[in-house]
Amino acid sequence: MAGKKGAGVLELAVLGLLHEAPMHGYELRKRLNALLGMFRAFSYGSLYPCLKQLLAKGLITEDRPEDRDGTTAALPLQSRRSKIVYKLTAEGKERLQDLLTEAGPASWEDEGFGVHFAFFSHTRADVRLRILEGRRSRLEERLESVRSALARTRERVDTYTLELQNHGLESVEREVRWLNELIGRERAEQEQARTSNTTQDMPRETGR
Amino acid sequence: MAGKKGAGVLELAVLGLLHEAPMHGYELRKRLNALLGMFRAFSYGSLYPCLKQLLAKGLITEDRPEDRDGTTAALPLQSRRSKIVYKLTAEGKERLQDLLTEAGPASWEDEGFGVHFAFFSHTRADVRLRILEGRRSRLEERLESVRSALARTRERVDTYTLELQNHGLESVEREVRWLNELIGRERAEQEQARTSNTTQDMPRETGR
DNA sequence: GTTAGCATGTAAGGAGTTACATGATTTT
């Protein structure tokens, strides 16, 4: 089975950024940490191996400035260390689309949600909606379970623990409100697109 | 050098919870996920190995109900599967204190902050303050770098990316405000403790 | 001419997850 496994957040993020423009590793990392800096940070130790792996899978190509002058034969050919610009291949674009189209836990759990969301403009409208709803219900589950745990342990009143739980609850509630707004907007847009039916927002695979 | 390394969040969390009361693994996990459920969740696959490791280090003891009746010789002695209650040893308490006393990156980075905070009532007042301030400045660095990255890339106006960045910024700003309030309270308490000087909040090692 | 930042990489390892495997106890 040719089941492409082992994605990780990095793969998606790299493919997504390279889709916007070809780049070299160092720059990629900066853009990465600017994009997702609020949620997570990646180190070179994970980025470069990831690039290598994507290269091996044929999802990106590297463009090394292969000192393409025939004259200077003396200088060490391979040792010229310079920027290596990576570019998405056709298969890479396909893979990116695949990753952006699957609305599953990977797309709404903590690790993956941010990255998936960041590239929502390349995601089909219906998938966007399902991801947003998936995340919302995930968060609501969490609220539920923590709230009931809080209710059960009313006696235990460690101030700091309580403070932490409250702050956590409020943060998650805030994110749910944010999601509600986004979902509302998405639905309105879908409605609008359905009535004035010309084309959908994004490329769709099946007319259904 | 007897440098005890390889802590991880779990070790602290387990020691902290066992300090409150002896417990068995299953219950421990539930309490763990109730306590930190908003931030992270642990699975048995990490909890049990961790307990084993703590046991090996002598930080906890296990109390298996070693069917302590001499009569029933026939039934399989070792196969009796039942609750194993873990309890903190003296060294475990010491280790917990050590972990709670070091105010470093481990205590204010994303992974560790929540757990450290959860057990703040067992933490020295001055350490609490330094951890809160450490986290705040960490978050402010993050704000700074993401804000400047945003300012640089004004042209790129992908709606979703922007939306994500904004939500991220607001979340972090919110946490900073929360920290500000906590720091204010801590300082007020310290002030109060300093003027009416009887004893400090928490056990202190050196009078300094 | 030396520091600081740009740029690429590797080896070793940590921390935790998933999936599996099993058994005991309570509820229905």
Add this chain to the structure above:
DNA sequence: AAAATCATGTAACTCCTTACATGCTAAC
């Protein structure tokens, strides 16, 4: 007596980090 939940455990694996190692290029 079946189903749910309580309870303990292991093996393989994943993703990512830390620390190291190297070299180029611009600024001071």
